[in-house]
Amino acid sequence: MATPSLVLKVDVDTLRGTLEGVPRLVELFQRHRTDATFLFSLGPDHTGRAIRRVFRRGFLGKVKRTSILEHYGLKTLLYGTLLPGPDIGRRAGDAMRRVRAAGFETGIHCWDHVYWQDHVAGADREWTVREMRKAAERYADIFGAAATVHGAAGWQMNTHALWLTAELGFTCCADARGAHPFLPVVSGETIRCPQFPTTLPTLDELIGLDGITADNVADRLLALTATPPMTGHVFTLHAELEGMKFLPVLDRLLAGWRDQGYRLGALRTLVSEMALDTLPRHQVGYGTVPGRTGTLLIQGSAVDQAKSGINSPLDPQRWPGPGYDRSAATSPRPSAPDSPGSY
Ligand SMILES: [Zn+2]
Numbered sequence: 001m002a003t004p005s006l007v008l009k010v011d012v013d014t015l016r017g018t019l020e021g022v023p024r025l026v027e028l029f030q031r032h033r034t035d036a037t038f039l040f041s042l043g044p045d046h047t048g049r050a051i052r053r054v055f056r057r058g059f060l061g062k063v064k065r066t067s068i069l070e071h072y073g074l075k076t077l078l079y080g081t082l083l084p085g086p087d088i089g090r091r092a093g094d095a096m097r098r099v100r101a102a103g104f105e106t107g108i109h110c111w112d113h114v115y116w117q118d119h120v121a122g123a124d125r126e127w128t129v130r131e132m133r134k135a136a137e138r139y140a141d142i143f144g145a146a147a148t149v150h151g152a153a154g155w156q157m158n159t160h161a162l163w164l165t166a167e168l169g170f171t172c173c174a175d176a177r178g179a180h181p182f183l184p185v186v187s188g189e190t191i192r193c194p195q196f197p198t199t200l201p202t203l204d205e206l207i208g209l210d211g212i213t214a215d216n217v218a219d220r221l222l223a224l225t226a227t228p229p230m231t232g233h234v235f236t237l238h239a240e241l242e243g244m245k246f247l248p249v250l251d252r253l254l255a256g257w258r259d260q261g262y263r264l265g266a267l268r269t270l271v272s273e274m275a276l277d278t279l280p281r282h283q284v285g286y287g288t289v290p291g292r293t294g295t296l297l298i299q300g301s302a303v304d305q306a307k308s309g310i311n312s313p314l315d316p317q318r319w320p321g322p323g324y325d326r327s328a329a330t331s332p333r334p335s336a337p338d339s340p341g342s343y
Contacts, residue, residue, distance in 0.1 A: 004228035005270050006262040008036035009151060009174055009198065012239040013113050015045045016076050018092040021243025026102055028247060032254045034264035037174075038099050038239075039109035039151040042138040044085035046114040048078045071240055085112075093142045100143060105266035107149025107170075111135040117154045120161060121286075128160040136168055149267055151175060151236075155198070155296035159186050162284070165193040172196055172271050177289055178299025180231035181274060182282040185303045194276050195284075196267055197299050198236045200224060203246055205291030214245075218252040225260055232270055233262070 010025060012018050022038065029036050069077065079085045089096075100106045110116045111134040120128065132150075139147040150165055151174035162184055165173045170193050176184075178197030183190050200221065206212045212220050225233060235253075237243075242250040257264060283300030 002273070003261065003263045004230065005232035005265050005273065006225070006257050007196065007232065007234040007265055007267055007270050008034065009234055009236045009267065010036055010038045010239060010243075011109055011151065011153075011236055012038060012040050013045075013109070013153070014041070014047050014072065014076050014240055015079075015086050015088045015091055016073055017239030017243060018088055018095050021239030021241075022095060022099060024247055025237075025239060025243045025250075026099055026104065028251060028254070029104070030102070032251075032258075032264065034254065035104060035266040035269060036264075037105040037107060037149060037151075037266040037268070038096075039107045039149065039174075040088070040096055040139070041109045041111075041113050041153070042089040042135050042142070043087060043111035045076070045079045045088050046085040046112060047072060047076050048081035048083070048085070050114045050117070071245060089138045089142055096142055105149065105268050106143065106147075107151060107267075108135045108139050108147045109151055110153035111138070113153045116152075117156050120152075120156045120158050123158055123160070125160040128158060128164065132161065132164050132168060149173065152297070154294075157284075157297045162186055162191055166191050172267055174198065174234060174236075174267060176284060176297040176299050177287075178282075180229070180299075181270065181279055182299060182302075183276075183279050184284045185281045186284070190281050194271070194274070194279055195299070196234055196270060199229075199233045200235045201289065201291060202236055202238070203241055203249065204238075205289065209291050214249060218249050218256065221253060222256040222260065225257060225262070228260065228262060234267070234270070 008029070010022070012022055018040065025036070025038075075083065096106065111131050116131060120131070136147060146169065148169075148171040150168075150170045152161065155175060155177055157175045162175070163186070165175070172194050174196045176195050176197040178195070179199060181194055181196045183192065184195050185191070201224075203217055203221075206217050206220055207214060237250060254264060263269070281303045283303055284297055285300045286295040287298035288295055289298075
């Protein structure tokens with residue numbers, strides 16, 4: 001059996017994460033001699049708006065509220081509220097280019113994280129095209145080349161966005177949660193842009209559940225990866241968390257995964273190992289994952305070629321196959337996640 005891969009996908013949500021978290025991650029990955037995929041938020045940083053909501057709704061306990069301040073910093077919490085949201089691409093283009101110059105894979109996370117998360121689920125094609133185009137154009141401005149990778153903010157997508165992954169010419173996308181790479185099927189039609197779903201829980205999903213703390217979260221994740229799947233893993237980390245306070249946790253994880261026999265790498269590592277035309281075709285829908293508020297895009301059941309076309313998988317009234325938390329399917333549209341750590 002070939003060595004299983006473990007892909008390191010870095011979601012970068014904020015200006016602070018881009019300027020401070022990303023360089024630390026670059027340094028750590030270089031020390032561990034691994035490639036990784038950095039996905040950037042390219043437009044305004046309105047993080048404060050999302051966080052204000054979280055505080056108001058009172059969903060989070062005191063400990064979590066305190067740690068939000070610690071992870072994001074006071075200034076970030078005010079962007080889009082008391083302070084204007086800074087334009088991340090304008091302010092941090094150099095920092096982004098340095099990542100690519102250092103040899104890492106780069107791609108698009110979003111234009112405006114908060115706006116995307118709040119609106120994409122119910123948005124029409126025009127809205128979706130506009131937001132994805134803004135991100136694609138800014139990416140091309142910064143890097144002088146078109147983006148080849150897309151990984152949606154907060155795993156929030158709609159059918160228009162899924163079609164656009166192919167129309168905008170991405171080589172691969174990481175927009176969903178799931179078990180293994182697949183080609184998404186929407187309304188019976190296959191979208192010819194492969195999805196490489198995040199297969200493992202994120203640190204912020206695990207911490208706080210089931211007695212898991214920052215001190216033992218690495219052990220818990222390593223227990224989950226002890227038996228490598230043939231199709232490998234995709235782990236999503238955040239510049240604002242693993243690039244800052246949880247850097248030592250990530251350091252332990254990288255060493256642990258090497259010891260378990262994984263080849264660490266970027267999405268392009270995994271893409272190069274797969275015959276994309278032979279990937280299984282799967283429906284997609286909205287579902288929930290433990291430790292995270294709200295619904296997100298989830299890999300659904302495999303589509304039998306002969307039966308395709310019967311389901312409209314993103315229509316919650318006709319939810320695809322088993323394996324989901326169906327309670328999420330009763331809402332008319334998915335709800336945006338509440339935790340800023342959910343980015
Ligand atoms: Zn994000």
